[in-house]
Amino acid sequence: MPAILQTLPPLTGHADGVWLKGDWHLHSRHSTDSSNNPLAKIVGFAERLGFDYLAITDHDVHVRGAVAQHTWADPEFGSDSVLLFYGAELTAARGHINILSTQPYDHQRVFDHRDDRDWDLLALKRTLGIHMSANHPSTKNHYGYSFDLADSIEVWNSSVWPRNIPGVRIWDDMLLSGRMLGARGGSDAHHGVPDRPEDTVPLSVEATANYVGTPTTWIFASSRSTQAILEALVQGRASVSANPNNPRVEFYADLDGDGVMDMMMGDNATPGGSPVTFEVRMVGGGIAGVSYTVRVIKNRSEFASFTMDPQSRSVQFADMPEPGVRTYYRVEVEGPQAVYPEVPNSMALSQNMVALSNPLYFNYDPQF
Numbered sequence: 001m002p003a004i005l006q007t008l009p010p011l012t013g014h015a016d017g018v019w020l021k022g023d024w025h026l027h028s029r030h031s032t033d034s035s036n037n038p039l040a041k042i043v044g045f046a047e048r049l050g051f052d053y054l055a056i057t058d059h060d061v062h063v064r065g066a067v068a069q070h071t072w073a074d075p076e077f078g079s080d081s082v083l084l085f086y087g088a089e090l091t092a093a094r095g096h097i098n099i100l101s102t103q104p105y106d107h108q109r110v111f112d113h114r115d116d117r118d119w120d121l122l123a124l125k126r127t128l129g130i131h132m133s134a135n136h137p138s139t140k141n142h143y144g145y146s147f148d149l150a151d152s153i154e155v156w157n158s159s160v161w162p163r164n165i166p167g168v169r170i171w172d173d174m175l176l177s178g179r180m181l182g183a184r185g186g187s188d189a190h191h192g193v194p195d196r197p198e199d200t201v202p203l204s205v206e207a208t209a210n211y212v213g214t215p216t217t218w219i220f221a222s223s224r225s226t227q228a229i230l231e232a233l234v235q236g237r238a239s240v241s242a243n244p245n246n247p248r249v250e251f252y253a254d255l256d257g258d259g260v261m262d263m264m265m266g267d268n269a270t271p272g273g274s275p276v277t278f279e280v281r282m283v284g285g286g287i288a289g290v291s292y293t294v295r296v297i298k299n300r301s302e303f304a305s306f307t308m309d310p311q312s313r314s315v316q317f318a319d320m321p322e323p324g325v326r327t328y329y330r331v332e333v334e335g336p337q338a339v340y341p342e343v344p345n346s347m348a349l350s351q352n353m354v355a356l357s358n359p360l361y362f363n364y365d366p367q368f
Contacts, residue, residue, distance in 0.1 A: 009366065011255075014264040017237075020219045020229060021244055022046075022053035022082075023212050025089070025098060025135065025154060025186025030058040030071045035201045037192035039076035045212050046082045049244065049342065053083040053219075053229055054212070055186075057098050061091040065111025072104060083226050089135065090114055094144035098154070098186070100131040102226040118146040125149065131230055133184065138166035147174050147181065152233050156185035156240045159214035159346040161353040168356075172300040175328050175359060178368050180268065182236035183358050185215035209345035216244040220264070236266030236358035242350035245338035247282035247292075247313065249355040251331055254279070268361035271321040278360070280306075280331050282313040285338055292335040292354060299327055308333075321362040328359040 026042055027034045039056065046054055056071060063070045067088040071077060077084065086104050090097040092114040099110055105128050113124055125132055134143035134150040136157040143150070155171050156164050174181050193207045194200045220237040221228040232238060239249045252261035254277040255269055261279055263269055280294050291310045296303040296317065306315045321327040333355040337347035 008268055008270050011262055011267055011269060013262070014220065014237075014252075017220050017222050018224055019248065020052035020221055020224060021213075021216050022051050022055070022219070022229075023187050023189075024055045024057075024100075024133065024184050024217055025157070025188045026054060026056045026212065027058055027089075027188070027190040028056055028071060028074075030063065030067070030074065031190060032062045033059070034190040035192070035203060036194045036199055036207070037190065039071070039074050041192045042212060043076065043079050043082060043084075045342070047079060049213065051082055051212065051244070052224065053085065053226065055085040055087050055098065055100055057087045057089040057100075059091045060088045060107060060111045065108045067107045068104060083224070083229065085226055085230075091141075096135040096141050096143065097145065097149075098133040098135055100133060100230065101129070102230060105130055118149055121145070122149055131234070135186070136167060136188070137170045139163055147179060150181060152182040152184055154186050155183040156215045156356070158186075158188050159210045159242070159343070159349040161242070161350045169300075172297070176300050178326060178364065180236065180359075180361060180364050180366065180368075182233050182238060182266065183240070183356075184233060184238060185217045185240040187212060187214045189214070208343060209349055211343045211346075213244045214242065214340070214343055214346040214350070216241045216246075218248045232266075237264065239265065239355060239357045241285075241355040242337055242353060243340040243343065243346060245285045245340050246354050247284055247286040247333075247338075249331060249333050249357050250281045250283055251329075251357040251360060252279045252281070253277065253360050263360055265358040265360060268364045268366060271323055271327075271362050273320075273323050275318045275320045277316055277318050278329065279314060279316045280308070280333075280357075282308065282333065282355070286313075286354075287336055287338055290335050292333050295332045295334070297330050297332065303329070324363065326364055327362045328364070330357050330359040332356045
């Protein structure tokens with residue numbers, strides 16, 4: 001059982017930083033179950049739509065671990081405007097993990113040791129300095145490793161929201177157990193729109209329903225760099241929207257009652273024994289005049305539901321986190337989907353789930 005600490009590190013504040021949007025889970029032609037999806041098509045799409053970062057995570061099993069000689073060696077792996085992570089989807093008997101790094105690393109070692117004991121994999125992860133992100137924890141080929149290996153978790157995989165609901169429950173279980181686990185999305189897109197009719201395959205239709213940005217993960221990073229983005233993901237300074245044209249949900253708290261929001265998603269503080277004011281904001285995008293519904297989740301259970309004012313696009317509520325008790329809050333936002341004309345069939349699949357936040361934490365042990 002993780003300890004309840006008497007003191008926590010001071011809050012770092014959120015005055016300085018930049019919001020960046022991207023997709024953490026994509027497959028190119030270097031995954032053999034992909035079609036019509038060369039790297040140039042993926043990157044060009046992201047460049048045209050103003051994405052800031054991408055993680056192209058091809059299946060390593062298709063190249064027997066040699067992603068450095070395939071995806072990373074592809075002349076199309078690069079961009080002047082989109083930040084690209086080095087990575088791959090570790091595809092193993094116990095499930096799938098997105099391996100992420102700001103620089104090239106020895107992925108062959110990861111692949112060769114994919115069936116090792118978790119404590120040996122943890123040692124290897126630390127040696128290589130890589131980020132391990134638990135992929136689609138409740139669907140086919142789910143994440144079957146210890147969550148103590150995971151630096152983040154994919155809670156929203158593809159545009160199909162309903163299939164993710166069990167995975168969100170798994171995330172809540174991890175949070176309730178005392179683990180501060182940053183959440184992200186990932187389209188897991190495999191198929192591009194064919195350039196010629198004769199290139200069409202049975203799964204080509206997926207390109208109109210699930211592609212770059214379905215969903216979109218927003219990261220609040222200290223700078224526009226891969227290192228800062230990855231650090232922010234680990235901290236949980238992130239939220240996920242069904243597509244890049246939906247609003248971004250931001251979640252804050254006024255810890256000391258001075259009227260200034262001094263906590264944001266991912267922050268962890270010791271409550272002072274008085275009510276804390278929380279604020280949910282919907283920023284940018286969306287549909288004018290819409291009253292979004294905000295569901296607040298506290299310690300895995302629904303705490304409250306609010307209708308957001310369509311003009312301010314914000315809502316406040318108060319609660320008193322109990323001193324000496326570990327507590328987290330997160331929010332889900334429901335409403336109509338903004339149109340994503342480049343992926344026109346995605347909105348119906350996401351249904352009414354517009355966005356979700358990472359948690360605000362109280363009394364968590366950051367070293368657990």
